[in-house]
Amino acid sequence: MIEGILIGLETAFSIKNLMMVMIGCFAGTIIGMLPGLGPMTAIALMIPITYGFEPSTGLILMAGVYYGAVFGGSTSSILINAPGIPGTVATSFDGYPMAQQGKAGKALAIAAYSSFAGGTIAAIFLLIAAPSLSKVSLAFRSPDYFGLMILGLTAVSAFSAKGHFLKAMMMVVLGLMLASVGQDTLSDIPRFTFQNMNLSDGISFVLVVMATFAMSEALTIIFKANDPTRVAKQISLSQLGSIKLDKEETKKMVTTIPRSSVLGFIIGVLPGAGSTIASFLAYGMERNFVNDEEKQKFGKGSINGLAAPETANNAACSGSFVPLLTLGIPGSGTTAVMLGALLGFGIQPGPRLYQTNPEIFWSVIMSMYIGMVILLILNLPLIPYIARVLATPRTFLIPLILFFSVTGIYLMSFNNFDIYMMIGIAVIATILRLYDFPMPPLILAFVLGGLMEENLRRSLLISDGSWSFLWDRPLTLVIMATIVLIVFWQIYTSFIKKN
């Protein structure tokens, strides 16, 4: 492990990779700050830039963007009560009231310190947990992987789209259908290509991500006639106030951070749960832990109420890397985008990544620490200036997002067909978003489609066409039972409880 850490440090501390973490954190903060544009959009926009990079450099850049976007989301939550991402909604409960009381600088500092502490503690957990889990996951067989993928898809559908489980499941099926276009991996038989040569290699992952996130996000803003940057134009640098914390405020944070970090990390590891659930649970848990006097301050500018969700959402981000790096199965939409990018680099994450590509495995973990430090030392003093980005008019913002999306696809394929297909998918995604059909399950399904079919193929061939592989092994049985439990819980909460 020590050797691995040293390899990771060597890779992460190269000038190029340090630059990438800095650029990633900075770009992520700016994009994440803009309401409506979350980490998935930020990472999607970065993918074309990583084409010419080594896999570790590309992943380091994307990890930096991820953290930066989460941090940026907190900034818009605190300053204008418009969370950039769902994971920072809980941050606005106490962050925005603090900003209204003239303590915006203090609130941003608390968010930055909590994010730093939560991310760093969780990265230590990741350092310990990931190699051990990698060894355990070597015992996983095809039926277990197939079960785990269904579990991931069901959990993401259940948690990411509350109350819209069936819509999310339709999106899962649509994602898998899109992934099935192109030649069959084993027999090379063309499927759903309709004799179009452009479809014989399948639909590009970057195209689907760009269309469903970056492009459709931009079209949604125009379609709904939203101007997410309008409120921010009123921000004045003088309104932010001091960023210094006194002894009592620091003491409150010190008690909150450890418990929220543990909770955030555990929630992050679970498939589908992610930073949104982690931040809400941490907020609720903190409210139960504090004394009655502090409890009264919740929702009115409580320091504990701000530090808890901020710590938890960053810890959850680190936690979400555990299933990606050890099992090769992303637990969230954002890590699904990263998995897609890794597959594009020719890297297959999973239990063997630890042995076959230790420089990637360890450098990503090491770059998390570096990313946290950079976020703290670079972003905190620059917050008043970065916050001005919030005032970028949408008249410039939207065309630039569309331009980056089209350029990204053009650079990849150099043909018009992919551009038209991207526009088509983006238009459909915009309509689907309007009626609450969630996109993260679609992306996760699209990324997992090939792997899922491969594992189902192996499982069915081994069991001679019988579906008994789903309950033959205790591990598979437990996974399947969890899936059934999630489905029944959804039916119960949606129909039975309501009636």
Next chain:
Amino acid sequence: MKISPSKIISLLFFIFSGFYLYTAHQIQVFAFDENAAFNAKTFPIYLGYAGLIFSALYVLLPETRPSNVDLTVLDYKKTITLVILMILYGLTILRVGYFLSTSIFLVLSYIILGERKWLWIFLLSFPFVAIFMYLLHGLLNIYLRDPFLQYIGIMG
């Protein structure tokens, strides 16, 4: 009887799944693979059935959380114009070249969205694209076909 847009979308997805399932059955597999436990059309067939089941359930069951969208406030004009502009951008990017088509696309999109600061419109189009192209072409060695720049002799 009024049917919600979400149910209409689900109904369309049901039809799409039916078409997908039909096409999946038409996939030609090798003769020796026809009766195998798993072949190229097995997974798509399962997906087709899954699509039919989930969409049928949504259409038939009562909606627990209907999505309320006020269709009157949506900006159809700007959205459709932007989509058409993107299609035209896709059409010209190979024929005219990256530089000119991208710059014109940016200028027109800024104007369509209501921007009237001409200096910024200019700076964030032609010079911006030129710098971006230099980064890609000059520094990252990514080849960008550009008949327009070749015609005027800037690009070799």
